[in-house]
Amino acid sequence: MNENNPNDIIQQFRVASRKYSDASIFMHEAIARKAGLTGSDHKYLGLILQHDQLTAGDISKLTGLTGGAVTGLIDRLEKKKLLKRQFTKDDRRKVIIIPNMENSMKLLQPIFSELQRKTTDLLATFSEKEIQIIKRYFTEATVIMNETTNNLNNK
Amino acid sequence: MNENNPNDIIQQFRVASRKYSDASIFMHEAIARKAGLTGSDHKYLGLILQHDQLTAGDISKLTGLTGGAVTGLIDRLEKKKLLKRQFTKDDRRKVIIIPNMENSMKLLQPIFSELQRKTTDLLATFSEKEIQIIKRYFTEATVIMNETTNNLNNK
DNA sequence: TTTATTTATTTTAGCAACTGAAATATTTAG
DNA sequence: CTAAATATTTCAGTTGCTAAAATAAATAAA
Numbered sequence: 001m002n003e004n005n006p007n008d009i010i011q012q013f014r015v016a017s018r019k020y021s022d023a024s025i026f027m028h029e030a031i032a033r034k035a036g037l038t039g040s041d042h043k044y045l046g047l048i049l050q051h052d053q054l055t056a057g058d059i060s061k062l063t064g065l066t067g068g069a070v071t072g073l074i075d076r077l078e079k080k081k082l083l084k085r086q087f088t089k090d091d092r093r094k095v096i097i098i099p100n101m102e103n104s105m106k107l108l109q110p111i112f113s114e115l116q117r118k119t120t121d122l123l124a125t126f127s128e129k130e131i132q133i134i135k136r137y138f139t140e141a142t143v144i145m146n147e148t149t150n151n152l153n154n155k
Numbered sequence: 156m157n158e159n160n161p162n163d164i165i166q167q168f169r170v171a172s173r174k175y176s177d178a179s180i181f182m183h184e185a186i187a188r189k190a191g192l193t194g195s196d197h198k199y200l201g202l203i204l205q206h207d208q209l210t211a212g213d214i215s216k217l218t219g220l221t222g223g224a225v226t227g228l229i230d231r232l233e234k235k236k237l238l239k240r241q242f243t244k245d246d247r248r249k250v251i252i253i254p255n256m257e258n259s260m261k262l263l264q265p266i267f268s269e270l271q272r273k274t275t276d277l278l279a280t281f282s283e284k285e286i287q288i289i290k291r292y293f294t295e296a297t298v299i300m301n302e303t304t305n306n307l308n309n310k
Numbered sequence: 311t312t313t314a315t316t317t318a319t320t321t322t323a324g325c326a327a328c329t330g331a332a333a334t335a336t337t338t339a340g
Numbered sequence: 341c342t343a344a345a346t347a348t349t350t351c352a353g354t355t356g357c358t359a360a361a362a363t364a365a366a367t368a369a370a
Contacts, residue, residue, distance in 0.1 A: 010278060013286055016293040018201075021183075023300040024176050025198065026219075030307040040327080043180065046173075056348060064181075069328055071349055076327095093336045093347040111307070118299045123165060126292065131168055133285050134292050137277070138171040144273045145178040152185040152266070195356080211319060221358055226320055228356090248318040248365045 027115075034111050036080075044073055045082060049099050053086075056095045064153075082107070182270075189266050191235070199228055200237060204254050208241075211250045219308075237262070 032042035044063050048054065054062070060070045074097060077083050082104050086096040123131060187197035199218050203209070209217070215225045229252060232238050237259050241251040278286060 006283065009283055009286060009290075010275070013278070013290045013293075016290045016297070020293040020297045020300075021179050022202065023297045023304070025180065025183075027300040027304045027307075028176075028180075029219075030304040034307050038327080047177065057346090060348095064184075066329055067348065068330080068350075072327065091337070091347085095348065114306070115299065115303045118303070119296065120165070122292070122295050122299060123168070125295075126288070128161065128164055130288050131164055133281070134289050135164075135168045135171045137281065137289050138168075138175040140277050140280075141274065142171070142175045142178045144270065144277060145175075145182040148270045148273075149178070149182045149185045151269070152182075152189050193356080212317090215319095222319065223321075223359080224357055231356095246318085246366070250319065 031108070031111050035107050041073065041076060045077060045099075045104065048077075048083060048097065049101060049104055051099065053096050053098050056097065059097065080107075186263070186266050190262050196228065196231060200232060200254075200259065203232075203238060203252065204256060204259055206254065208251050208253050211252065214252065235262075 028042065029039040032039045035042065037045065044059070044065075047062055048059060051058075056067070056070050056074060059065070059073070060067055063070070063073075065073065074083070074085065074095075078085060080103075081100060083097050083099045086098050088094060088096055126134070183197065184194040187194045190197065192200065199214070199220075202217055203214060206213075211222070211225050211229060214220070214228070215222055218225070218228075220228065229238070229240065229250075233240060235258075236255060238252050238254045241253050243249060243251055281289070
């Protein structure tokens with residue numbers, strides 16, 4: 001039962017990993033509140049900001065929200081000038097959503113800045129090699145989680 | 156601008172870290188849906204299960220929910236037999252909540268099992284020393300996120 | 311004591327965001 | 341040129357939230 005038993009190490013790792021997830025969810029919501037957004041809107045805005053532009057339908061697929069919910073989401077974010085609707089001659093049924101990165105950054109960056117400074121300091125305590133190791137874990141765990149999500153949703 | 160530039164490595168790390176967070180949030184919700192819970196109820200159940208017992212008030216502090224919302228949360232989880240209310244002679248205003256770990260596991264474990272197998276396999280591709288490095292990152296990043304959350308909420 | 315204050319939970323009224331379905335508008339296919 | 345398909349919005353109903361009032365019990369004060 002000493003702490004170098006591989007099973008104990010993995011068990012401790014899982015505990016640390018779960019606490020990390022819990023903490024990141026709560027922080028995400030605290031940031032949202034501070035920015036005057038709901039946790040949901042903040043989460044989906046983060047996804048939308050990763051694209052140059054996308055349609056309402058794309059957002060529906062990306063988020064899993066129904067069409068009606070997407071309309072509401074876009075309404076709220078547009079009112080806050082964090083994105084805008086753009087109508088196109090190409091296919092006039094579609095609505096192209098253009099994220100406003102500048103306004104979004106202006107809103108979120110000040111809230112993030114302390115966090116970003118602290119994580120930069122934390123990363124400085126790891127070697128480049130160690131950072132690569134952690135990055136590999138993140139990347140491969142992300143693949144696994146996305147697979148799991150797809151399996152759960154499509155059956 | 157080669158990929159060994161430290162700033163690039165950190166930038167790539169941040170991207171991987173954000174994708175990991177996004178994936179974990181979506182998976183968490185997919186698991187919840189599969190288990191017949193809302194994302195919220197699943198999240199809070201996870202917190203409650205980390206305790207042997209706690210009061211309604213404790214849950215309110217733990218989750219940040221108001222009293223009324225906690226009553227609703229307990230009602231829904233009690234109806235699903237994932238916890239129970241227990242009244243005590245000691246202080247009859249209080250309601251002690253006893254999580255039902257067995258039923259919760261019976262509900263969630265089958266959904267988790269594939270994920271757990273895959274992450275075990277993933278961890279097997281890292282040395283003990285590497286796992287300790289990742290664990291340290293998780294642990295210290297968790298402290299930073301909790302600090303950030305507290306700072307945001309208390310002012 | 312017995313009364314007032316504090317503490318713990320539940321109930322209530324109102325609100326915000328979601329779903330599923332119907333409505334609207336436009337494009338594509340027959 | 342009509343029918344079917346596609347993209348978004350609107351609508352009605354539901355759920356879970358907040359804030360405040362109600363209820364109940366414990367503690368402190370007179």
